[in-house]
Amino acid sequence: MPDGSVVKAVVRGKFRLLSFRTTSPVAVGDIVHLRLVDDGTGVIERIEDRKNYIVRKWPHRRHTYQILASNIDQAILIATLVKPKTSTGFIDRFLIATESQHIPTLIFFNKYDLYEDKEKEMLEELRKAYTNAGYTVLHGSLTDGSTIERIREIVKGKKTLLSGHSGVGKSTLINALVPNANVKTQEVSEYTGKGKHTTTYSRMYKLPEGGYLIDTPGIKEFDVPGLTKRNLRDLYPEFRQVQNECRYNDCLHVNEPDCAVREAVEKGQIPLFRYQNYIRILNTLPN
Ligand SMILES: Nc1nc2c(ncn2[C@@H]2O[C@H](COP(=O)(O)OP(=O)(O)OP(=O)(O)O)[C@@H](O)[C@H]2O)c(=O)[nH]1
Ligand SMILES: [Mg+2]
Ligand SMILES: [Zn+2]
Structure with missing residues (x-):
């Protein structure tokens, strides 16, 4: 609800919103018309047209997409060069997805505290490439207060999608910026260097300064329906x-x-x- 309270609701009726099949008619970030029922639950009767959305292929059913979030003002892609290593192939696929929906995107290279010379060099190369392409590039550590403060300013008053591989620190950032969010975080596996997919569905959090953060599951690959x-x-x-x-x-x-x-x-x-x-x-x- 606009005041931040939560109402359990069901979807009733037919919704035809997109040209492809989706796992659910409603998505995190949707603006819906809700009818309240006597028992305190609600019925979603209408979903407003989405100004944009980000999807992934639903792994369990062919030709089906999961809408990860909608009506986004900006996206932050959290990348890391160690524990786990984010490939440029992954970054570029994400940028294609946000570009196709006209979503301004910032790339944040996290876990800078773990970078050695080799990673620092690579960071500078990537910064140059993505800055030239027109994206904002930032680096730092979510273990460090000054990094948190910089990001707090960037997300203030906006609806921001957080994305990135499992284990890069999406939930850690939410916990730092949203009091009492208590999102579960988990160490990256020493054995594989990969995250453990701690977050499994998208969820939106209200920021005390205004605006929202959307935590999403760590994704292997993004998809853009209709891309040719x-x-x-x-x-x-x-x-x-x-x-x-x-x-x-x-x-x-x-x-x-x-x-x-x-x-x-x-x-x-x-x-x-x-x-x-x-x-x-x-x-x-x-x-
Ligand atoms: N060294 C270091 N560790 C960090 C930093 N930021 C986050 N971590 C750690 O990285 C691990 C994974 O962080 P999460 O926030 O759970 O990652 P996530 O992106 O939410 O992962 P999924 O929910 O699996 O998609 C946790 O153990 C964090 O404490 C950082 O800047 N430096
Ligand atoms: Mg998480
Ligand atoms: Zn050409």
Whole structure:
């Protein structure tokens, strides 16, 4: 409820909101019309159109998606370079998902206290690449108060989606910013270096300063319904800056002659890893 109280509710009626099948008609972040019943529970009678949403493929049923959150003002992707290591392939897939929904995204590299020289070097390379593409990049440790204070300012008054692999610190951040949230957190396995999927469903928390944080389960891979070979290129901000210079205006930047994107990669203006991840994703998509 707007005052922060919680009402148990059921969904009644038919909802046709999206062009693909979803696990549930309502999602965390939805604005709903609720009728209160005498026993104190509620009935959801209408769901307002979503301004945006983030989904994942539902692993238990084909052609079905789970909406992780909707109506988001911004997303924070928590990445770590150790315990666990977040790959750029994962980061880029997430950025494609938020870009396709026009959600401003910040990448926060956490667990800086554990980085050695090698990771610090890599951090600088990644910072350069993602800053150039137009994303905000931040680093720090959630074990450190000054990092928490910086993020508190960033999330104030907004509805922020927190995402990232299992074990990167999403729930730790919620616990730091939301009094009495008491979200369960768990150490990353010493054996595999991976998180244990402590959070298994999305949940929204109200911030004392105004705004909300949405904790989501640690995801292996994001998915963008409707993504094709043709529209992937438009989800790379640094490609958009140069691709109107390609000889063909539908250039996919693979092996077409006079491709401005490939030229920019050769000149080092677009990072090679961003381009390689693009090709990898392109190869998995339908035409
Ligand atoms: N060294 C160090 N450990 C951290 C930092 N931030 C979080 N951790 C630890 O990382 C572990 C995993 O954190 P969680 O908050 O449970 O991770 P999560 O992203 O919610 O994971 P899932 O719920 O499984 O998706 C916990 O043991 C935290 O204490 C940090 O900046 N430095
Ligand atoms: Mg968690
Ligand atoms: Zn091209």
